[in-house]
Amino acid sequence: MKILVINPGSTTTKVALFEDLDLVKEKKINHSNEELAGFDSIREQLPMRVGRVAGFLREEGLDPGSIDVIVARGGMLPPVRHGAYVVDQDLVNTLLDCPAEEHASNLGAGIAYHLAGDKGTPAYIYDSVSVDELTPLARLSGVKGYNRRSFSHVLNTRAVARQVAASEGFDLEEENVIVAHLGGGISLNLQSKGSLIDIVSADEGPYSTERAGGLPVFTAVRIVRKEGLDTLYKYESGRGGLLSYTGSNDAVAIEERALDGDSESRLLYEGIAYQTAKAIGSLATVVKGRVRAIILTGGMARSKLVTDAVEESVRFIAPVYLYPGELEMEALAAGAWRVMRGEEKARVFRP
Structure with a gap:
């Protein structure tokens, strides 16, 4: 089973090819400040990122139609359950037009949707950052x-x-x-x-x-009064x-x-x-x-x-267990693999 994994970040798009659960090829596509400066919003980057991932497939001699399943990082959706969601027009539109927060990961479903095209290739997101199962x-x-x-x-x-x-x-x-x-x-x-x-x-x-x-609330208020709201946001995000x-x-x-x-x-x-x-x-x-x-x-x-x-x-x-680093690409591939084998069922997002 050929699995294409797509993981967009703010300045990179990570792509990987898996054969079942075995990593075959992985690449980090870098997006320079000059390249990104030409876009006024994250949404506008979608065609460029689709083209860069399609270029990766051409480099590997693969037609998108030869891929068995495409899986992408889930973006900032409204609250969803854990696991897989089918990539369809509703999901893509929500992530591009009205996400819970602006983030490059919102492009993942759109890239997968465009690459799947009319070929009927299954496409999913898996374990979105906005999984919400709070009591x-x-x-x-x-x-x-x-x-x-x-x-x-x-x-x-x-x-x-x-x-x-x-x-x-x-x-x-x-x-x-x-x-x-x-x-x-x-x-x-x-x-x-x-x-x-x-x-x-x-x-x-x-x-x-x-x-x-977790800044104390009154400390946050003092920062806003002294340095401005934008500065508070920067302290919380970089x-x-x-x-x-x-x-x-x-x-x-x-x-x-x-x-x-x-x-x-x-x-x-x-x-x-x-x-x-x-x-x-x-x-x-x-x-x-x-x-x-x-x-x-x-x-x-x-x-x-x-x-x-x-x-x-x-x-x-x-007991405490250590798992340094991240398993994002492997986790996405494994999620799609389980869905394709019938071990998990993908949900359908409804706005």
Whole structure:
């Protein structure tokens, strides 16, 4: 089974070819600032990105019609369930015209739709970032009309949860696991019997290399009054966290300074671990401590300084497993593979 995987980001489009679950070819298509400057919106980039992915297929000597299934990263949809959704016109239009948030991942379904064309090639998105299975209690924010929204690194966190369950011999549909994605942004989710019933999103939890995380509300108000609303947004999306404190988002270099005895660097790194452990503890209370596994994934899960500190704080709750890096391309391919084999059923999005 030939599977084409498409994962658009802000300045790249990652593409990969799988034969069943085996990676055959992978490429990161870079989009320069000059290339992107010609577009006034993310939506306008769609034809360009379709052309670049089609070019990748030509380089590999493949006609789009020879692909058995296309799967793309799910974008910022309104709340959806986990798993696969059929890529159709309604899904594409929603992501392009009225997404929950603007993000390059909203282009994934459109690229897949255009490549599938009239050839009848099945196309899906899988584990969208907007998977929302929060319980009514978890949805409450404290202000009427402003519910908590469910945004977390769903694709990678569900993929590593499956891997831990398979290696440790337990059924995700019967257990509770907590997964922390430690990347440029940090988010956590509680997967209870297969559903993501609560989360700590990147804007309410630990600070990271470049995001402020859960700023106290009155601190946020002071920032708006002193520096403006746009600055607050930047602190939450690329200029906060370690970058704000040190002027750098080079986590490896900052960790090296911490290990070499720089007290400020060590404090900042320990702060990430401290806040991550607190967030794990809060999610554990939702299921009264009945947690089968705690999993740390993402780029910062390579940091022994962070993972050792988190594990020391939370291992009384459940065993801690490390899955550094990301499995996004593999997770997308595996999702499409299961759907095509009839092991999972794809849903149809209704606006």
